[in-house]
Amino acid sequence: KAGVTQTPRYLIKTRGQQVTLSCSPISGHRSVSWYQQTPGQGLQFLFEYFSETQRNKGNFPGRFSGRQFSNSRSEMNVSTLELGDSALYLCASSLGQGASGYTFGSGTRLTVV
Amino acid sequence: SQQGEEDPQALSIQEGENATMNCSYKTSINNLQWYRQNSGRGLVHLILIRSNEREKHSGRLRVTLDTSKKSSSLLITASRAADTASYFCAVSGNTPLVFGKGTRLSVIA
Numbered sequence: 001k002a003g004v005t006q007t008p009r010y011l012i013k014t015r016g017q018q019v020t021l022s023c024s025p026i027s028g029h030r031s032v033s034w035y036q037q038t039p040g041q042g043l044q045f046l047f048e049y050f051s052e053t054q055r056n057k058g059n060f061p062g063r064f065s066g067r068q069f070s071n072s073r074s075e076m077n078v079s080t081l082e083l084g085d086s087a088l089y090l091c092a093s094s095l096g097q098g099a100s101g102y103t104f105g106s107g108t109r110l111t112v113v
Numbered sequence: 114s115q116q117g118e119e120d121p122q123a124l125s126i127q128e129g130e131n132a133t134m135n136c137s138y139k140t141s142i143n144n145l146q147w148y149r150q151n152s153g154r155g156l157v158h159l160i161l162i163r164s165n166e167r168e169k170h171s172g173r174l175r176v177t178l179d180t181s182k183k184s185s186s187l188l189i190t191a192s193r194a195a196d197t198a199s200y201f202c203a204v205s206g207n208t209p210l211v212f213g214k215g216t217r218l219s220v221i222a
Contacts, residue, residue, distance in 0.1 A: 033209060043212040056209045090155055101146055104155035
């Protein structure tokens with residue numbers, strides 16, 4: 001079966017712009033979680049969605065938002081980009097909240113200049 | 114915080130040796146999971162051990178869980194150069210899966 005697909009793989013944006021990242025989970029997985037990974041902070045939890053509802057949100061400013069569609073695909077949006085938003089953004093899908101292992105996508109490498 | 118903390122931060126061994134990584138956490142958990150990440154890529158799920166299990170095996174991997182000490186260990190036997198990666202533990206309870214900062218394993222051929 002197809003894995004978790006994240007698009008785009010690489011992105012370069014300018015400070016102040018906004019960006020939308022996409023994640024298509026494994027077929028049948030209704031839970032999608034997003035993480036930000038940086039060398040200094042490690043893997044930080046952004047959001048978790050299940051059946052189009054945001055179940056949990058990490059400690060990130062309101063510039064970070066997300067949503068999930070009826071087909072379980074998810075998007076995250078970052079507005080008013082800052083240099084510190086440069087990171088690897090990882091999406092993971094699973095059957096439910098931590099009860100099974102997560103399957104991660106390859107990530108989107110965002111660089112803000 | 115429910116976050117797992119891996120130890121050591123970095124580990125360098127010769128091919129063929131065993132590698133042991135440890136994870137400690139602070140709260141009660143439903144399960145604990147180990148993941149591997151090759152440089153700049155997504156994480157790969159290795160093994161999940163439930164809170165009522167004490168040991169689990171998968172190929173060359175052996176995971177133990179001691180809920181009384183709130184700790185887990187990952188043992189990779191007969192390591193190979195291809196095992197070079199970062200390894201993360203993640204604890205699952207009543208909050209989303211939270212990852213530690215990882216152990217960077219280097220296996221030298």
